[in-house]
Amino acid sequence: MSPSARKILVIDDDQDLVRALGTRLRAEGFLFVAAGDGVMAVAAARREQPDLIILDLGLPGGDGYQVLGRLKTLMSTSSTPVIVLSARDPKVHEERSRAAGADAFLQKPAESATLMAEVRRLLGEA
Amino acid sequence: VLWSIGVGVWDYDMVGDAMSFDDTVARFWQVEGGRPIPMSEVVERIHPDDRTRAVAEVRTALAAGSEFATTYRVVRFDGSIRVVATRGFVTRGLARQPVQLSGILWDTTLQHDAAVARERLQQQQLELKDQFLSHVSHELRSPLTVIFSFVEILLDGLAGELNEQQREFLTITQRNAAHLRQMIDDLLEVTRAQTGKLVVHIRRLELAPVVSSTIEDLTRQAVAKRIGLTGSIPPELPPVLADPDRVRQVLLNLLDNALKFTPEGGAIRVAVEGGRESAGEIVVTVSDSGPGIPEAEREEIFRQLYQLDYGAPVTRKGLGLGLFICRELVTRMGARIWVEAGAQGGSEFKFTLPVYSPVSAIESLLTPDNLARGRFHLIVVAFRPNTKRAWAEREDAAVGLALDVVRHCTLPDRDLVLPRTGASADEEAVGVLACAEAADAAVLVRRIEGQLPRCEALVAARLVWTVGLRTLDVGVAPGETARDVAGALSTRMEDVLAGRDAWRDAA
Secondary structure (H helix, E strand, O other): OOOOOOEEEEEOOOHHHHHHHHHHHHHOOOEEEEEOOHHHHHHHHHHHOOOEEEEOOOOOOOOHHHHHHHHHHOOOOOOOOEEEEEOOOHHHHHHHHHHOOOOEEEEOOOOHHHHHHHHHHHOOOO | OOOOOOEEEEEEEOOOOEEEEOHHHHHHHOOOOOOOEOHHHHHHHEOHHHHHHHHHHHHHHHHOOOEEEEEEEEEOOOOOEEEEEEEEEEEEOOOOOEEEEEEEEEEOHHHHHHHHHHHHHHHHHHHHHHHHHHHHHHHHHHHHHHHHHHHHHHHOOOOOOOOHHHHHHHHHHHHHHHHHHHHHHHHHHHHHHHOOOOOOOOEEEOHHHHHHHHHHHHHHHHHHOOOEEEEEOOOOOOOEEEOHHHHHHHHHHHHHHHHHHOOOOOEEEEEEEEOOOOOOEEEEEEEEOOOOOOHHHOOHHHOOOOOOOOOOOOOOOOOOOHHHHHHHHHHHOOOOEEEEEOEOEOEEEEEEEEEOOHHHHHHOOOOHHHHHOOOOEEEEEOOOOOOOOOHHHHHHHHHHHHHHHHHHOOOOOOEEEEOOOOOOHHHHHHHHHHHHHHHOOEEEEEEOOOOOOHHHHHHHHHHHHHHOOOEOEEEOOOOOOHHHHHHHHHHHHHHHHOOOOOOEOOO
8 A cells, every 4th residue: 555545435324335335445546444424424534534535325323415514614624525426316416415515426326437437536636 | 958957158249348148157257147248347257367368268269260168267255266167159250350259158166176186196196106216216226336336346356366157147247237227217217207307408419429429338238249339420410409318318228229139240220310401300210130120019119118029038128118218208308209110120210309499499398298287487588698799609508598597497397498589579579479379378577687678578568468478577687697597587486376476467
């Protein structure tokens, strides 16, 4: 792992998916941290200072939008790019997510190639 | 006899403005029987919300037709509302001028209430189904995401090298997961179509890149099945009026079917043709060298849940929703889709897309489906881009902005934005009038930059006169975005619809 590796925080309560995303992100050379509920997520974001956040909308302990709102108001995380990765209808939630400060919206199931391309784009590595 | 079954008779002498009627009618209108009354007294008894429409329907019959039928509500002195239906015919004089109207009238309150209740129940059931499917779809997607992710991890060798057979089995798993995802998407689309939530965002679109990128995306699949997939797109294709995502969706669906039914070593061809001024439409053809579709079933296959029996094993059946969705989408873009027998066997699926023009942009909104869904609220938008660009460019900008506004309106099914069209005031007035009449619309006049230009004032006045429309001005400062305008319009329209705001008669 290079010392300059970028750190990505995945906020999702689906442990299996967290495992899959972790495997993928590590294989692509990223540092990986995860949080499973809204309250932990905000704390983890402040503590870990990730370079990018992948956020699910349906979360225990606070809806994804609340988490997004908190992240965007906190000084230390307000400029961290956020990709919303959700099973919800993009026709409703894409615009809503963007309005709430998300940089991208991907509907589950998203292909890894699409997700990774989005990650790299937002990290300025594209 | 008529009296005994509750049907009243009336007779209107146009020359003397005298309405005569029998006791049954007198009871409905709550007027004294015996003496004729002027038309204005009859109109006064009609519910205010139905008045302009009912009057317009009679006027239309007087102007051109010979018969008319209308229903309207009557508010009784005790505050109760009765629904009245009437039918009549026009008697004309020697110069074809209308001289007399005669007809019958009866109470349809019970039928009307039952129909309203039935419709409400149906809508509720559809909404429930929609909610249920949205929920189910969401819950199904999550585990599917995990399956996709791990299959991809394995296929990419992130958990160790794979042998040939492991790779093949995982590819099959992946293909079937994708199929499952497609079926979930289709289920949702169908409910959306039924609840009127299937939305297309049409705009001016260069078709060539959409078609070629879709073909490109399926090339790998075609190669795997040793099928030749080719496309031919003429270099000078005019822009079309369509939703790029939906065009892609339709094309993907047709190509998916073609790939499914074309045997190994076959050929699939996508051809884009047309665009001649006369036709005003582009035709996209997907031809395959599959088994073809029997003539008797060429219309049936576009029905919901229809499955064609090929008498031969097909790797995987679908839900029978793909072509149904294609037709729904294409129809919503103001176009057509159908299938013909291919020249060398196989099938030729064809769909049209209207060539872009400001007029086609408006017409596309006037689909039978849109019209059937209820009264339109018509917004005549006077966008006057403050630039020195060429007329055609300004016009494009105005149409683009108008379509953008409609997209952001919170009542998308009921709103119509008419941008400025036509080079002259007269041309514009004619176009707007035709649309308004077709839509049986109420009109909202939006103005930007101070005074309403003369031609739009003229259009508004003629609309009020001809179709019995009312206008509403929404004053918003220049320099606002389409979203701001749409927000302001939607709020005002919601107020109007909820009766919180009064219409202002522009006549």
